[in-house]
Amino acid sequence: MSTHAPVARVNGLVKDFRIPGGRVLRAVDGVSFEVGRGETLGLVGESGSGKSTVARMLIRLDRPTAGSVEFEGADITALRGAALRRQVRRRMAMVFQSSSTSLNPYQRVGEVLAEPLRVHRVGEAGARGRAVETMMERVGLDPAFAGRYPRELSGGQRQRVGIARALMLDPSLIVADEPTASLDVSVQAQVVNLLQDLQRDLGLSYLFITHDLGLVRHLSHRVAVMYLGRLVEVGDTAQVFAEPAHPYAAMLVSMRRQAEHRILPAGEIPSPIDRPSGCVFRSRCPIAQARCERDVPPLVEIAPGRRAACHFPGELRPGGTDAPVHVPAAPPLVAPLTSQKGR
Numbered sequence: 001m002s003t004h005a006p007v008a009r010v011n012g013l014v015k016d017f018r019i020p021g022g023r024v025l026r027a028v029d030g031v032s033f034e035v036g037r038g039e040t041l042g043l044v045g046e047s048g049s050g051k052s053t054v055a056r057m058l059i060r061l062d063r064p065t066a067g068s069v070e071f072e073g074a075d076i077t078a079l080r081g082a083a084l085r086r087q088v089r090r091r092m093a094m095v096f097q098s099s100s101t102s103l104n105p106y107q108r109v110g111e112v113l114a115e116p117l118r119v120h121r122v123g124e125a126g127a128r129g130r131a132v133e134t135m136m137e138r139v140g141l142d143p144a145f146a147g148r149y150p151r152e153l154s155g156g157q158r159q160r161v162g163i164a165r166a167l168m169l170d171p172s173l174i175v176a177d178e179p180t181a182s183l184d185v186s187v188q189a190q191v192v193n194l195l196q197d198l199q200r201d202l203g204l205s206y207l208f209i210t211h212d213l214g215l216v217r218h219l220s221h222r223v224a225v226m227y228l229g230r231l232v233e234v235g236d237t238a239q240v241f242a243e244p245a246h247p248y249a250a251m252l253v254s255m256r257r258q259a260e261h262r263i264l265p266a267g268e269i270p271s272p273i274d275r276p277s278g279c280v281f282r283s284r285c286p287i288a289q290a291r292c293e294r295d296v297p298p299l300v301e302i303a304p305g306r307r308a309a310c311h312f313p314g315e316l317r318p319g320g321t322d323a324p325v326h327v328p329a330a331p332p333l334v335a336p337l338t339s340q341k342g343r
Contacts, residue, residue, distance in 0.1 A: 005073060006034035007173050007205045008058060008092075013067035015053050025273050027053045029229040030067070032299070035173065040199065040206040042220030042237065044213065044252065046269060049226040051209045055175045058207065060088050072172065090120055093166035097178035099158035103150040109136075109161055110146030116168040131168070139164045139194060156187035163194065167202075177209045192219055213256055217241055222305075225249045228280040229272055231299055235306040245308040247285045247316040254318030261318055279311070287316050 015028040028050045035041045043051050056062040058069055060076060068077045076088050096102035103112055113132045117123055123131065133143040139160045150158050159179060166174055176195070180188040192215060198204055208220055216223055216237065223240050225233040225248065233246040244250040247263075254263040265284040270276055276283045282292040291311050299309040 005037075007037045007072060008207075009034040009070040010054070010058060011068045011070070013054060013057055013069070014065045015050075015057060015062065016065045019273070023273055026275075027229055027272060028057070028064075031226070031229075031231050032067075033224050033231065033234060035205050035207055036221075037172070037205055038199065038203050039222065040208050040220045042216035042223040043207060043209045043226060044211060044216055044223060045226035046211070048228075048269065048272070050229040050272075051226055052177055054226075055094070055177050055207060055209055059092055059094050059175050060084060061094075085120070090169045091171050092173045092175070093169065093171045095159075095162050095166050095174060095176040095179045097181050099155060099162050099182070100150070102162055103158060103165075105150055107149075108146065109141075109148055109150065109153070112150070112161060113146075113165055113168055116165065120169060122169065135164045135167060138167070138198075140190075155183055156190060159183065159187075159191055160194070163191075163198070167198070170202075171204070173205045173207070175207045175209070178211070179208075180212070180215065181210070188215070195219065213241075213252060225252065228270065228275060230280055230309065231307075232281065232310070233306075233308045234299070235303075235308075239306060243314065243317065245302055245306065245313040246281075246310045247287060248281050249308075250316045250318050257318055263316065263318055279309075285316075287312055 011032050013028050013031045014026065017025045017027060019025050031054055033041065043054065045051055053062065057064045060069070060079065064077065068075055070076065071088060071092060074087060076084070079087060107115070110129070110132050113135060114128045117128045117131060132146060136143045136146065141157065141160050141164065145153065145157070150161065153161065180191050183191060195206065196219065199206065208216070210216060220237045222235060223237045224231055225246065227248045233240060233244065233249045240249060241253055244253050251263045251265055254261060263286070266286070267284055270283060278294050279285070279288070279292040279297050282288040285292065295311070297309045297311050299307050302308050302313050
């Protein structure tokens with residue numbers, strides 16, 4: 001990670017939702033991490049772990065119940081109106097999972113891409129049109145597609161539109177929430193390689209949310225593992241994959257190994273409405289002891305750059321040889337999409 005001040009830092013984020021019966025669902029519970037400049041932080045965990053809720057609070061689509069969000073050195077937790085638009089909306093953007101629902105079906109591609117410039121009053125009409133063409137070429141879209149509607153494009157092409165839209169205002173941080181989940185493997189590789197090229201060329205920072213450990217290992221500099229609303233491990237990606245410290249991280253890593261070396265958690269993930277006492281993972285953990293039921297393990301530094309929330313870090317490790325990560329090569333960055341029909 002960069003030695004400079006982080007581009008974003010979240011401190012003790014909590015998000016509660018009121019549900020019928022007067023009960024409270026705590027979706028996120030005391031999450032803290034930072035994203036360095038030019039860094040990709042992978043955020044992983046099972047569905048329902050709170051990853052997307054964290055992303056929405058970071059980008060200020062949701063306000064946290066407690067905790068704070070800092071971006072480019074300023075506390076943006078309580079910003080509203082013009083200050084929110086100036087300090088956050090122009091400098092931070094999101095790439096959504098579903099390109100078919102995140103793009104306005106009644107706008108042509110050129111209108112979708114020009115809208116951020118128009119809303120923020122950047123440039124004149126002619127300059128906006130040229131900026132749209134330049135951005136389409138940068139993400140590998142034929143500028144002739146500006147006159148098409150999203151429904152006339154393939155899933156991979158639509159996701160490139162989503163990435164282009166996120167880049168239109170020259171942000172420093174991109175929050176990518178499962179951006180490849182709805183794409184087939186070969187198109188996933190193209191999108192991932194495009195994101196890496198853009199990061200290299202533009203100095204972008206990414207919070208990359210996914211459940212695909214292969215993508216995390218290929219793309220992320222560091223990884224943060226979430227379980228039931230809490231961070232359980234944070235560290236350098238290579239280190240976490242080689243020697244996971246938290247039992248849940250060890251189980252995730254083991255899923256990429258041969259069947260005889262996999263570690264399967266017991267039972268089902270508990271309800272966030274009725275969490276286990278002590279460690280949230282203890283009801284499924286094969287090395288849990290009495291202390292785990294009684295005491296909540298804090299997320300503490302166990303080695304330089306490594307944090308884990310476990311009373312017995314490193315005692316459960318997957319065996320065997322890690323499966324290789326296969327990411328097919330992408331086509332040239334600005335290859336016209338007429339040569340990628342159906343992708």
